[in-house]
Amino acid sequence: MGNFLAGKVVAVTGAGRGIGRAVALAAAAQGARVVVNDYGVSVDGASPTSEVAEAVVKEIEAGGGEAVAVADDISTMAGGQRVVDVAVSSYGRIDGVVCVAGILRERMLFNMTEEEWDPVLATHLKGTFTVFRAASAVMRQQRSGTLIGFTSGNHQGSYSQANYSAAKGGIISLVRSAALGLNKYGVSANAVAPVARTRMSAKVPAELAEIGEPEDVAAMVVYLLSDRAQGITGQVYTVAGRKIAVWAQPREARAAYACGGSWTPELIADVFWGSVGVDPMPLLKPNAP
Numbered sequence: 001m002g003n004f005l006a007g008k009v010v011a012v013t014g015a016g017r018g019i020g021r022a023v024a025l026a027a028a029a030q031g032a033r034v035v036v037n038d039y040g041v042s043v044d045g046a047s048p049t050s051e052v053a054e055a056v057v058k059e060i061e062a063g064g065g066e067a068v069a070v071a072d073d074i075s076t077m078a079g080g081q082r083v084v085d086v087a088v089s090s091y092g093r094i095d096g097v098v099c100v101a102g103i104l105r106e107r108m109l110f111n112m113t114e115e116e117w118d119p120v121l122a123t124h125l126k127g128t129f130t131v132f133r134a135a136s137a138v139m140r141q142q143r144s145g146t147l148i149g150f151t152s153g154n155h156q157g158s159y160s161q162a163n164y165s166a167a168k169g170g171i172i173s174l175v176r177s178a179a180l181g182l183n184k185y186g187v188s189a190n191a192v193a194p195v196a197r198t199r200m201s202a203k204v205p206a207e208l209a210e211i212g213e214p215e216d217v218a219a220m221v222v223y224l225l226s227d228r229a230q231g232i233t234g235q236v237y238t239v240a241g242r243k244i245a246v247w248a249q250p251r252e253a254r255a256a257y258a259c260g261g262s263w264t265p266e267l268i269a270d271v272f273w274g275s276v277g278v279d280p281m282p283l284l285k286p287n288a289p
Contacts, residue, residue: 004226006031009091011083013037013074013131014101016052019150019194022214023098023221024056028065030222032096035087036060037070039079039101066091074101075122080130084138096146096225097135099128099171102164109162117163124167125174132178132189139187146225147182147189149175151236155193156283168193172236179234188233190224192217193247195240216241253279 010027014020016038028034040052050071060067070086072079087094102124105116128149139145154161155169171191178189194217217239223229224237236247256275258267 002030004030004222004228008032008095008225009035009087009093010096010098010225011035011037011070011087011094011131011135012098012100013083013127014099016040016056018100019214019217020098020100021056022218023100024067025059025063026215026218026222027096027098027225028060028067029063030226032225033066033091034060034068035070035083035090036067037072037074037083037101039073040071074099074127074130075119077130077133080127081134083131084134088138093142094135094138094145095142096148097131098148098150098221098225099131100150101127102150102167104161104164106161106164112162120163121167121170124164125170128171128174132174136178136182136187140182140185143186145187146229147175147178147187148221148224149189149191151175151191151193153193153195153238156281175236176234183233188224188229188231190233191236192221192224193236193238195238213241220244 005027008027008031010024010032012020012024012027012034015024015034015036020038024034024036036053036056038053038056040050050069053069053071057067057069068086068090070083072082074080074083084094084097103120105120107113107116132147132149135145135147139147149171151171152164152168154165155172156165158165175189175191178187182189194214220237220239224232234249238245238247254276256272
């Protein structure tokens with residue numbers, strides 16, 4: 001075992017399988033006491049079971065670490081609060097939360113139902129909020145702590161996952177808001193966009209040129225949770241095997257100002273395209289002739 005996270009208490013949602021499990025195991029191996037949260041559902045969010053979280057706790061304990069399982073649904077306020085409450089009641093504090101939990105319900109936008117939209121937003125985006133909200137209240141008093149949300153390159157948009165993409169884009173804005181609001185209390189917030197072989201990535205139809213394993217992502221998360229990452233906040237990092245990349249902060253690309261009055265539709269049509277134009281979408285392919 002290492003000591004990169006010695007003395008820290010870390011809660012990980014979606015920690016029963018895939019990247020969440022790898023993060024929980026890596027954190028424990030580096031000395032953290034871990035709250036393992038997983039509702040134990042299938043990829044589409046069905047059939048919950050508490051055995052998934054408990055199995056990871058047993059793995060951590062077999063390796064000489066300390067962990068406790070919480071099988072609550074973090075898409076509810078009570079579930080998110082319980083993850084943090086268990087950390088504090090079991091270990092006296094909470095130093096980091098890592099929100100990995102997520103589900104997929106794929107459908108083209110024009111066919112997507114409310115039942116396919118709401119649970120995906122609830123698990124990814126609201127599930128990050130509920131844990132962040134509960135943890136930040138404790139971390140503010142401690143004047144220390146780390147919040148880590150999980151996003152995706154799909155925050156740029158997706159052909160058949162509008163629900164997932166909307167949630168992942170929302171998580172980035174949530175992380176940046178947390179970074180702005182909590183910095184003065186010594187609390188950092190960052191997001192990780194993983195590209196790794198998991199149950200969810202297996203549904204991606206195209207072969208990914210850059211992809212790694214859950215353990216690659218876990219190494220980055222452990223670093224961000226550690227004291228060595230102090231001062232890093234409001235960032236989004238892609239981790240894809242051997243590659244780690246940082247995303248640019250959102251900013252205006254170009255601007256134009258109306259001369260001598262207000263914009264009119266005619267003036268916009270005559271001036272706007274040549275002076276401002278568009279910022280092309282990287283994923284948008286031109287329509288076939």
